[in-house]
Amino acid sequence: xxxxxxxxxxxxxxxxxxxxxxxxxxxxxxxxxxxxxxxxxxxxxxxxxxxxxxxxxxxxxxxxxxxxxxxxxxxxxxxxxxxxxxxxxxxxxxxxxxxxxxxxxxxxxxxxxxxxxxxxxxxxxxxxxxxxxxxxxxxxxxxxxxxxxxxxxxxxxxxxxxxxxxxxxxxxxxxxxxxxxxxxxxxxxxxxxxxxxxxxxxxxxxxxxxxxxxxxxxxxxxxxxxxxxxxxxxxxxxxxxxxxxxxxxxxxxxxxxxxxxxxxxxxxxxxxxxxxxxxxxxxxxxxxxxxxxxxx
Amino acid sequence: xxxxxxxxxxxxxxxxxxxxxxxxxxxxxxxxxxxxxxxxxxxxxxxxxxxxxxxxxxxxxxxxxxxxxxxxxxxxxxxxxxxxxxxxxxxxxxxxxxxxxxxxxxxxxxxxxxxxxxxxxxxxxxxxxxxxxxxxxxxxxxxxxxxxxxxxxxxxxxxxxxxxxxxxxxxxxxxxxxxxxxxxxxxxxxxxxxxxxxxxxxxxxxxxxxxxxxxxxxxxxxxxxxxxxxxxxxxxxxxxxxxxxxxxxxxxxxxxxxxxxxxxxxxxx
Numbered sequence: 001x002x003x004x005x006x007x008x009x010x011x012x013x014x015x016x017x018x019x020x021x022x023x024x025x026x027x028x029x030x031x032x033x034x035x036x037x038x039x040x041x042x043x044x045x046x047x048x049x050x051x052x053x054x055x056x057x058x059x060x061x062x063x064x065x066x067x068x069x070x071x072x073x074x075x076x077x078x079x080x081x082x083x084x085x086x087x088x089x090x091x092x093x094x095x096x097x098x099x100x101x102x103x104x105x106x107x108x109x110x111x112x113x114x115x116x117x118x119x120x121x122x123x124x125x126x127x128x129x130x131x132x133x134x135x136x137x138x139x140x141x142x143x144x145x146x147x148x149x150x151x152x153x154x155x156x157x158x159x160x161x162x163x164x165x166x167x168x169x170x171x172x173x174x175x176x177x178x179x180x181x182x183x184x185x186x187x188x189x190x191x192x193x194x195x196x197x198x199x200x201x202x203x204x205x206x207x208x209x210x211x212x213x214x215x216x217x218x219x220x221x222x223x224x225x226x227x228x229x230x231x232x233x234x235x236x237x238x239x240x241x242x243x244x245x246x247x248x249x250x251x252x253x254x255x256x257x258x259x260x261x262x263x264x265x266x267x268x269x270x271x272x273x274x275x276x277x278x279x280x281x282x283x284x285x286x287x288x289x290x291x292x293x294x295x296x
Numbered sequence: 297x298x299x300x301x302x303x304x305x306x307x308x309x310x311x312x313x314x315x316x317x318x319x320x321x322x323x324x325x326x327x328x329x330x331x332x333x334x335x336x337x338x339x340x341x342x343x344x345x346x347x348x349x350x351x352x353x354x355x356x357x358x359x360x361x362x363x364x365x366x367x368x369x370x371x372x373x374x375x376x377x378x379x380x381x382x383x384x385x386x387x388x389x390x391x392x393x394x395x396x397x398x399x400x401x402x403x404x405x406x407x408x409x410x411x412x413x414x415x416x417x418x419x420x421x422x423x424x425x426x427x428x429x430x431x432x433x434x435x436x437x438x439x440x441x442x443x444x445x446x447x448x449x450x451x452x453x454x455x456x457x458x459x460x461x462x463x464x465x466x467x468x469x470x471x472x473x474x475x476x477x478x479x480x481x482x483x484x485x486x487x488x489x490x491x492x493x494x495x496x497x498x499x500x501x502x503x504x505x506x507x508x509x510x511x512x513x514x515x516x517x518x519x520x521x522x523x524x525x526x527x528x529x530x531x532x533x534x535x536x537x538x539x540x541x542x543x544x545x546x547x548x549x550x551x552x553x554x555x556x557x558x559x560x561x562x563x564x565x
Binding site: 160162163165166167168169170171172173176180181184185 | 367369395396397398399402403405407409410411412421422425426471474475478
C-alpha cells in the first residue's frame with residue numbers, strides 16, 4: 001500500500017468515526033424531539049404538574065430550573081472569577097498553587113450524585129436548610145465552580161502577554177491592567193464558558209434530587225416577596241426542576257399520561273439547552289467582533 | 297567563528313562629562329540574573345538627553361535584558377542588581393513606585409501590541425486611568441500624539457475604528473503615539489521595527505528622528521543599518537557585556553575592539 005492510499009484510508013476511517021458520532025447524536029436528538037415536541041403546548045408550559053390525573057404541565061419545574069440556574073450563577077460566578085484571576089494572573093508557581101489546581105481538578109471529577117448526597121448531609125440535614133432552592137444552588141455551585149474557574153483561567157491565559165506588557169509599560173498597576181485590559185479581552189471566552197456551563201447546570205438532576213428536593217410546591221406568581229413561602233423567589237422552598245421531574249416521572253410517576261409528560265419535558269429541556277449552546281456561540285462570535293471591531 | 301574568543305573585560309565605554317552633556321538616565325554596576333543564569337554583567341552606561349542611543353549585538357547578548365531593566369519590566373522575571381539613576385533617584389530601588397516611574401520611562405515593544413480598542417481609546421485609555429477626563433484635552437493629546445508618531449494623516453478620519461484593523465506598521469506607530477501621549481522623558485524601544493516591512497520600518501525611523509527633539513530614545517536593534525541611520529550613540533553588547541560604547545560613527549567606522557569590528561563588519565551575529 002503506497003502512502004497516498006494509506007492517507008486516504010486513514011482519512012476515510014476518521015470521517016467514518018466522526019460520522020458515527022454525528023449519527024448517534026442526531027438520532028438521540030431527533031428521537032427526543034420527535035416524541036416530545038407534539039406534547040408541548042401553551043397549556044403544558046403554563047399549567048402546574050399533576051400527580052394522579054392526566055393533563056399536567058411543567059410551569060413550576062420550568063421556573064424552578066431557571067431560578068436555580070440564576071441563583072447558582074450568582075453564587076458561583078464571583079467565586080470563579082476571583083479564583084480564575086488569581087490562578088491566571090497572580091498565583092506564584094509553587095506547591096500551594098498546585099494544590100489549588102489539583103483541588104479544582106478533583107472537584108470537577110466528583111460524580112454529581114456524590115455532590116448531591118454531600119449537599120444533603122451538610123446543608124439539608126446539618127445546617128437545617130431542608131430541601132430548598134438554596135441547598136440546590138449551593139450543590140450546583142460545587143458542580144459549576146471548577147468548570148467556570150478553569151474556563152475563566154484559560155480565557156485569561158489566552159490573552160497575549162504583549163497586552164499585559166502594554167498596560168504595565170503605560171504605568172498602569174497590575175490590577176488596573178488585569179481589570180481594564182485583560183478581562184475585557186477575555187470576556188467573550190468567559191461569557192461563552194458561562195453559557196455553556198449554564199446548559200450543563202440546567203440539565204443536572206442527580207445533584208438536586210437530595211438538595212432541592214423532588215416536589216414542586218405551589219407557587220403564587222403574583223407574590224414576589226422572596227421571604228414568603230409561596231413566592232416564586234423564595235429560596236427556602238423545595239423545588240423540583242425539569243431534569244428531576246423527568247427522573248421522578250420515570251421512576252414513580254403514576255399519572256396516566258406519564259410517558260407523554262416525560263417526553264414533553266425532555267424535549268423542553270433539550271430545546272433550552274440547545275438554545276443555551278447556540279446562543280453561547282452566537283454571543284461569543286458577536287462579542288469577539290465587537291471587541292476587535294472586525295465588522296466595522 | 298568562535299564568539300567566545302574575545303576578552304569580555306577589555307572594553308571601551310565612553311562616559312559623559314555632566315557639565316557638557318545633559319544626562320537622561322544612567323546605570324551603575326547593573327547586573328541581571330535569570331535564576332542562576334547571569335544574563336548581564338556590570339553595565340555602567342550613561343545616556344545623553346535628546347539623543348538616540350542604539351544597543352546592538354547578537355541574539356542573547358543581553359541588550360533587551362538591559363533595556364527592559366531600565367523601566368523595571370524585568371520585575372518578577374529576573375533579579376536586577378545595581379543602580380539606575382534618573383533625576384537623582386535610583387529607580388531600581390524597591391522603594392520606587394514602579395507604576396509612577398513608568399510614566400516617565402515609556403516603552404515600545406518588538407511586536408506591535410495595541411489594545412483591542414479603538415484607535416482613539418488606545419491613546420486615551422491610560423490618560424483616563426491617570427485622571428484626565430476632559431474630552432477637549434483628551435482630543436488634543438490624541439491629535440498631538442498621533443502627529444508625533446506620524447500617524448495622524450492616515451487615521452484622523454477613522455479614530456473610532458478598531459486599532460487591530462491597522463497595518464502592522466501603523467499599529468507600531470500607534471504604540472509609539474500611545475507611549476508619547478504619557479509625555480515620558482525617555483522612550484525605550486525594543487526592536488520596534490523588526491516585525492515590520494521595509495517601508496513601515498523607514499516610517500518608524502523617520503518618526504524616531506523627529507521624536508528625539510523632545511524625548512531621549514534608547515533603542516535595541518538587530519539591524520545595523522538602522523543603528524547607523526538613526527542613532528547618535530551606539531553600545532555594542534556581547535555575551536552579557538558591554539564591549540564598546542561611543543558615537544555611532546566611531547563604533548561603525550573606527551571600532552576600537554576586535555569584537556565590535558567583527559560584529560559591525562558582519563563576521564558574526
